[in-house]
Amino acid sequence: MGVQLLLEKVNVEGIRHYDVYRREGGYRSVEKALKQMSPEAIVEEVKKSGLRGRGGAGFPAGMKWSFIAKPEGVPRHLVCNADESEPGTFKDRYLMEFIPHLLIEGLIVSSFALGSHDTYIYIRGEYAWIADILETAIAEAKANGMLGKNILQSGFDCEIYVHRGAGAYICGEETALIESLEGKRGNPRIKPPFPAVQGVWMRPTVVNNVETLAAVVPIINNGGEEYAKIGVGKSTGTKLISACGNINKPGVYEIDMTISVEEFIYSDEYCGGIANGKRLKACIPGGSSVPILPANLLLKTAKGETRLMNYESLSDGGFVSGSMMGSGGFIVLDEDQCIVKNTYTLTRFYRHESCGQCSPCREGTGWMEKILWRLENGEGKESDIDLLWDIQRRIEGNTICPLGDAAAWPVAAAIRHFRDEFEWHVRSPQEARKRNYGLAHYADPIHVPVAG
Amino acid sequence: MNKNNLGSYMVTFSEQELAKVKEIIAHYPEGKQKSALLPVLHLAQDTFGGWLSTETMDYVAGLLSIEPIEVYEVATFYSMYNLRPMGKYVFEVCQTGPCMLRGCDDIIAYITSKLGIRAGETTSDGMFSLKTVECLGACGYAPMMQLGKYYREHLTPEKVDAIIAECRNAAASQN
Numbered sequence: 001m002g003v004q005l006l007l008e009k010v011n012v013e014g015i016r017h018y019d020v021y022r023r024e025g026g027y028r029s030v031e032k033a034l035k036q037m038s039p040e041a042i043v044e045e046v047k048k049s050g051l052r053g054r055g056g057a058g059f060p061a062g063m064k065w066s067f068i069a070k071p072e073g074v075p076r077h078l079v080c081n082a083d084e085s086e087p088g089t090f091k092d093r094y095l096m097e098f099i100p101h102l103l104i105e106g107l108i109v110s111s112f113a114l115g116s117h118d119t120y121i122y123i124r125g126e127y128a129w130i131a132d133i134l135e136t137a138i139a140e141a142k143a144n145g146m147l148g149k150n151i152l153q154s155g156f157d158c159e160i161y162v163h164r165g166a167g168a169y170i171c172g173e174e175t176a177l178i179e180s181l182e183g184k185r186g187n188p189r190i191k192p193p194f195p196a197v198q199g200v201w202m203r204p205t206v207v208n209n210v211e212t213l214a215a216v217v218p219i220i221n222n223g224g225e226e227y228a229k230i231g232v233g234k235s236t237g238t239k240l241i242s243a244c245g246n247i248n249k250p251g252v253y254e255i256d257m258t259i260s261v262e263e264f265i266y267s268d269e270y271c272g273g274i275a276n277g278k279r280l281k282a283c284i285p286g287g288s289s290v291p292i293l294p295a296n297l298l299l300k301t302a303k304g305e306t307r308l309m310n311y312e313s314l315s316d317g318g319f320v321s322g323s324m325m326g327s328g329g330f331i332v333l334d335e336d337q338c339i340v341k342n343t344y345t346l347t348r349f350y351r352h353e354s355c356g357q358c359s360p361c362r363e364g365t366g367w368m369e370k371i372l373w374r375l376e377n378g379e380g381k382e383s384d385i386d387l388l389w390d391i392q393r394r395i396e397g398n399t400i401c402p403l404g405d406a407a408a409w410p411v412a413a414a415i416r417h418f419r420d421e422f423e424w425h426v427r428s429p430q431e432a433r434k435r436n437y438g439l440a441h442y443a444d445p446i447h448v449p450v451a452g
Numbered sequence: 453m454n455k456n457n458l459g460s461y462m463v464t465f466s467e468q469e470l471a472k473v474k475e476i477i478a479h480y481p482e483g484k485q486k487s488a489l490l491p492v493l494h495l496a497q498d499t500f501g502g503w504l505s506t507e508t509m510d511y512v513a514g515l516l517s518i519e520p521i522e523v524y525e526v527a528t529f530y531s532m533y534n535l536r537p538m539g540k541y542v543f544e545v546c547q548t549g550p551c552m553l554r555g556c557d558d559i560i561a562y563i564t565s566k567l568g569i570r571a572g573e574t575t576s577d578g579m580f581s582l583k584t585v586e587c588l589g590a591c592g593y594a595p596m597m598q599l600g601k602y603y604r605e606h607l608t609p610e611k612v613d614a615i616i617a618e619c620r621n622a623a624a625s626q627n
Contacts, residue, residue, distance in 0.1 A: 075481075087548045087587040118481075125494070125532045126588050128601045161479040166490050166530035169586070183489035183522075185529040201484055242592055244550045250592035288549055288587075329591065331550050345549045349586045355529075 002256045003230050005218040005238045006211070010098050016133065018140035021101040027146055029220035033109045034154035037220075042113035046216060048224030050236035055081055055172070055209030056287060056327040057402075058311055061216075067196040068114055069204040076204045078116035080107060080213055081177060082123040085169040087288035087349060088329025091240035092210035094252040096123075096130050100137040104160065106213040108146060109220055111158045114206055118159055122177050125166040134162050169353035173401045174207040176355065187355050188401035211240050231257040235310035239328055241270075245283075246334035248272035257310035261285070262299045264309050265332065278334035281439060282417075285314055286326025288346045289406035291413030292339070293323050319413065338436045339421045343414040344372035350407035361404040364395040368411055375422060378429025385422045389415055463500055463511045473515055485516050489526055492516065493533060502542070503534035531585065539574040539581035541619040544598040545607075547584045550591035559595045560584060562609045566616060579623060580616075 014020035021027070033042055047062030068076060080103070084092040096103055103121075111119045123131050138160050141147045149157050163181055165171050171180045175189035178200045199205020215237055219227045228236045235257040244250045247265065249272035255264065264270045265280065274280050280295045300307055302321035307313050311325045333342065351365035371388050374380050392408035399405070415422060425432040465473065473492055480487040492512055493504065500508045504527050513520040527533045534542075545551075545560050563582055564570055571584040590596040593605035604615060 084589050085587060088550050088591050090589045090591055090593075093589050118479075120479075124589065125490075125530070126598055163479070163487075164491055164494060166494065167532035167585075168530050180490065181487060182484070183486035183516075183518075183526065185525055201481060201487075244591035244594065245553045250594075252592070284549075331553070331591070333553060337553055342549050342552065345547065345552045349548045352531075352586050 002254075002259065003238060004254050005227075005230075006095065006102060006214050006240065007099070007252075007254045015099055016101075016137070018101060018137070018144055021099070022144070026101055027105050027141075029217045030105055030108050030146055031152060033112055033220050034152050034156055039113045039115060042109065042216075042220065045219055045224040046113070049215075049219040049227040050224075050234060051212065051215055051219060051227065052234070052236075052311065053209055054211035054215070054239065054328070056086060056289075058325060061208065061212050064196070064208070065110075065114060065206060067194065068206055069197045070115070071204070074203055075117065076115050077200050077206075078107065078111050078114050078119045079174075079177065079181065079200060079205055079207045080119070080121040080210060081172060081174065081207050082121050082127070082210050083165055083169075083172040083177060084127075084210070084327075085124055085172050085353075086327045086329055087346065088244055088284060088331040089242055089287050089327040090244075091242040091252050091328055093127060093130060094242070095210055095214055095240065096127075097133060100133050101141065102214045102217060103134070103210055104137050104141050104146075106216040107160055108141075108151070108158060110206075110208070110213050110216050111160075112154075112156050116206075117157050118161065120181060120200075121160065121162045122171070122181055123162060123164055124171075125164045128164065131162050131164050138162070168355075169349075170355045170401070170403055173403065176401065177207060178205060185355070187357050188403075190400055232308070232310060233312050235312060235325075239309070239325070241309065241328045241330050243271050243330040243332070245330075245332035246275045246278065246337065247332045248275050255309055257308065259309050260299075261307045261309055261314075264330075271330075271332065274332065274334050276334070278336060279439065280332065281335045281337055282333045282339065284323070284329075284331040284333075284410070285309075286324045287329035288331065288349065289409055290324040290326040291319055291322070291409055292333075292342075292417065293413070294417050297321050297417070298323075319409070320416075323413070335439045336436055338376070339414050339418040340372065340376045340425050340432075343410055344369070344376050346410045347372050347407065350403065354403060354407070358399040358404060360395045360398040361407060364391050364404070365407050367391055368407070372411075375425045376432070378425065378433045380422075380426045380429075382423070382426050384426070385415060385419065463505070463507045465495075465499065465515075469495065469499060477516070486518050486522065488516060489518070489523065490530070493523070493527060497533060502538050502540075503536060537574075537578075538583075540579050540623060541599065542581045542583055543615075544583045544585045544588075545571075546586070546588050546590065546594070546596055548587040550587070551594040551596065554594035556595040556607075559597075559607050559609075559612065562612055566612065580619070 043065050051061045052058040168186045170176045171186040176186040180186045195205040283298045284292045301316045314325045316322045347369045351369045354361045356362045392411040395404045396408040421437045476488045476491045477485045509523040510520050513523045574581040595607045596605040
């Protein structure tokens, strides 16, 4: 087992409650930060740690914090993005459900660093029972003097409120989240102004992912430099990976970012191999938006190097032969899965979740869904494949927010790597209705490891 | 009570619920009570029959001192708000990629065959509704559905049978 900074204590009996969490060393970072450190020093430690945003974009967290505007007399806010909605991603849920005080602790320290006296957790509406767990944790922290007025006699006041969304993927985008927090439709805003200058209620706002804020705890406890020693290159610290699809052991794993993709999939410590003795066909390594990779390009880069579970290695080769770390939603497809059908369900998702502000995304996702449906159902034409490619190109980069890109990339990568499978659907419609294409002829299957 | 004439339709929060609304509004800065809209709509839907009628939305608009249109535009945007009556028990089955890989199509077909309703329909006795939904963040525990506040995961036909029986028993014990 590698280094565990976030989930080390997750299986301790009763860790969901304050007393046990505190006994296990919880809230030390609050004591250290509020009693011994200045807000600036905390930001500095987070910068030193190299921590990158864990929601998907991977932007350096310390740098994001340093952008927050501090106009005289205007309150600032920290907002925790717990809207986790990217298909394949369920890591934040796990952290909040089983070790909620870790998030609360990270939020208190981060609120102090940013000068936020009213901090919000925006949680997706469907996680209703987790909202209750967080409310309980907040009440416990408050009862023990970790929240409220004059925390630990430091003079710092802070309240944390849980705000439930109501079912909208787009609210994971930070400006849509802010709109939603203001009681509006989740339509992303045009940037600039950035939230750090004009965010919620036009006040300076920082929006960070759950895992990012939880990681502030070990950074403050051990120091940013210690945190940066874990991992490799610009992938410092540990990362939560939620693994799902056709594997033996779906679940949430904390990894240090030095292990190989092959080890992650086949080791019993993690995914435990492909389910039912099947072979690995493909994988979407960072949540449904990132490019799908065929097995051979997943396990080795185009240069023939072993691919590792980190930001740099997963994106090696760009979108031609690589993918992205994204949110850490690791979706594995076995040899029985149909790439066209998988792409269809993801495109249906993006069509459903498009907020409708920008025409390329609103119209484009709808057309892509329709075309993929007819291909999957044996009614496609040869020209549909090029048409799909054309539509996704016209969406990418032409929308206010990244949802357009997120909808375009899965289609592009599926065609790029599995064009033969799309063509087979057109040429053999009767076959396509009855069975799947399997591993046939795709990207050099010789190197696909056999389970066991 | 607000300006809306609610007539005989009993869309009115109890004292306790009104206190809850007041508490929610207090989470946001003075004058930003519109921010309470999403949580208050959740409370209203839970309180007034599992859906948001025009009367309910108008009532919420009055409580938050905002225009009814501001409530309508929000209620129509978010997928968790039901704009028409639903069954007593709503099976919200995820159908996105990761659940598809683990056989959600079979689960949806099984529910359809057991209850005689397709996605978007409600049984004639008003007991069950079937709704297909997009990713609920339970990909590792697929296939799954949301039932009320909680998730039901690793679904199999046997588990679906048990859930249906559980709902019927719960409904019977309430009568």
